[in-house]
Amino acid sequence: MARFETEVLHNVKKGKLPIKSKVTPIYQTTAFTFSDLDELEGYYQGQGNYLYSRVGNPNTDELAEAVAGLEAAPAGVTTSSGLSAIMAGVLAIVKNGDHIVAAEDLYGGSFQLLKEELNQFGIEVTFVAFNELEQVEAAIKPNTKLLYTESITNPLLRVQDIEEFVEIAKKHELITLVDNTFATPYHCQPYTKGVDLVVHSATKYIGGHSDVTAGVLVGRADLIEKARAKVVNLGTNVSPIEAWLTTRGLKTLALRMERQSKNARALADALVKNPAVKNVYYPFEQGENGYGAIVTIELGNTVDVNEFFKNLSWVKIAPTLAGVETSVSHPVITSHRALPQEARDALGITFEVVRISVGIEHAEDVIEIFEQAIASALK
Ligand SMILES: Cc1ncc(COP(=O)(O)O)c(C=O)c1O
Known part of the structure; x- marks a missing residue:
């Protein structure tokens, strides 16, 4: 038995391998040791x-x-x-x-x-x-x-x-x-x-x-x-x-993408029919059940953009994408802020563009939230 100051460091029992854990343990270590x-x-x-x-x-x-x-x-x-x-x-x-x-x-x-x-x-x-x-x-x-x-x-x-x-x-x-x-x-x-x-x-x-x-x-x-x-x-x-x-x-990528892409496709199909939405960007031609889980829309001039964001209820405004929860972002203020205005304008990334990252919720709930947010933001 060494003195306390030494023992407190060295008495931690490293796992005796092979321990057959079902999942790889976290090797939260800065370095690995050698016997000689x-x-x-x-x-x-x-x-x-x-x-x-x-x-x-x-x-x-x-x-x-x-x-x-x-x-x-x-x-x-x-x-x-x-x-x-x-x-x-x-x-x-x-x-x-x-x-x-x-x-x-x-x-x-x-x-x-x-x-x-x-x-x-x-x-x-x-x-x-x-x-x-x-x-x-x-x-x-x-x-x-x-x-x-x-x-x-x-x-x-x-x-x-x-x-x-x-x-x-x-x-x-x-x-x-x-x-x-x-x-x-x-x-x-x-x-x-x-x-x-x-x-x-x-x-x-x-x-x-x-x-x-x-x-x-x-x-x-x-x-x-x-x-x-x-x-x-x-x-x-x-x-x-x-x-x-x-x-x-x-490990759940396939399940998530399957569900999120289907939901995204359903949302894109719904928003295409909404007269207050000027453009819907979605790779429709790529697959019946969706192709990716992002839907980008450009709101028409009858919609107050900030009111739309305020009325999104459980859909969070977040400068990221791809989570299991549906979220929205505003490219001009966040992800594409670094792009010069002329470049953004030339590409069509206007202030009215909203990027929607569709999650795994029920598709009907997602569609309802966006239809309601648009309706309540009409000028
Ligand atoms: C297409 C794409 N590539 C790269 C990045 C950068 O990734 P990270 O934020 O993990 O550095 C992002 C971030 O939004 C992205 O959307």
């Missing part, structure tokens, strides 16, 4: 799995492998957020002096990352309309390395033609990165169509419960290894407990 220098050297020779949690951890690896599996990709790496996954992916491909062609309607935070931060590293970016692929081709320069778009865009839900996108990249020998956050692998698996890297803000549908911030990047094994080095060197790893929570959420 041979074992430590063995780690560097590729014989041991874990050294230090910033470099690798069973929970973060479990999440990366699970998402890679769903995307039918050979490898994956997890990060602290969707944005850090995008950054790791981009930096795995481009360096100072290189050029990226990116979709002009990327999520505002991704736009900001490319424009404000990566520009400082001497990485040049041209933003173009990816629904006009001739514009993409015209923007390609001798130093272009990467084409970057979203499978379903935020917030206007433009569906990218992945095959055409990959064809252009192949023709010019460019690497492709697709943000698959809105579609999730339930609806779309860009890697199976030839995309090199697929990124997720796991904060959204992969986690699904609005309680973790995390990112996952999956794709070609050689590129993932480079991206992993960026995550390690930049220190943008996700914590074990957040990875564990995200993995727990991921």
Whole structure:
């Protein structure tokens, strides 16, 4: 028995393995231990799995492998957020002096990352309309390395033609990165169509419960290894407990997406018939039972936008999406605030645009809430 100050540290009984827990335990540890220098050297020779949690951890690896599996990709790496996954992916491909062609309607935070931060590293970016692929081709320069778009865009839900996108990249020998956050692998698996890297803000549908911030990047094994080095060197790893929570959420992805997409489709079908709604953005043509769980609407000029938001009862105003509860956001004030006004206007992201993240409630209740909020906000 050591003295109290020593005992208080060392008397914690580490689990005696193998304990056959049904679910992977949370390895909430900063580092892993070694019995001698041979074992430590063995780690560097590729014989041991874990050294230090910033470099690798069973929970973060479990999440990366699970998402890679769903995307039918050979490898994956997890990060602290969707944005850090995008950054790791981009930096795995481009360096100072290189050029990226990116979709002009990327999520505002991704736009900001490319424009404000990566520009400082001497990485040049041209933003173009990816629904006009001739514009993409015209923007390609001798130093272009990467084409970057979203499978379903935020917030206007433009569906990218992945095959055409990959064809252009192949023709010019460019690497492709697709943000698959809105579609999730339930609806779309860009890697199976030839995309090199697929990124997720796991904060959204992969986690699904609005309680973790995390990112996952999956794709070609050689590129993932480079991206992993960026995550390690930049220190943008996700914590074990957040990875564990995200993995727990991921298990119900199919159930959630099935229900949420059906509800979204039903809401979109209802709002199309509402004369006070000027536009309904939803990928109707993609599937009878819905294609993604976001419905974006543009309210007509007969509706007071703020009154509409005030009258949404149990639907919360939240600058995020993809939780199991229906929520709404206002892109101009939040997610697309970083986009210059002219760019927003050109895309059609006006003050009247409302992004609805449809949850798992009863579809009729969701429809009723929105119909009522619109009716009570009529000028
Ligand atoms: C399509 C898309 N990509 C990436 C991100 C960034 O993810 P995170 O907030 O986890 O960094 C978001 C966030 O809203 C998003 O909507």
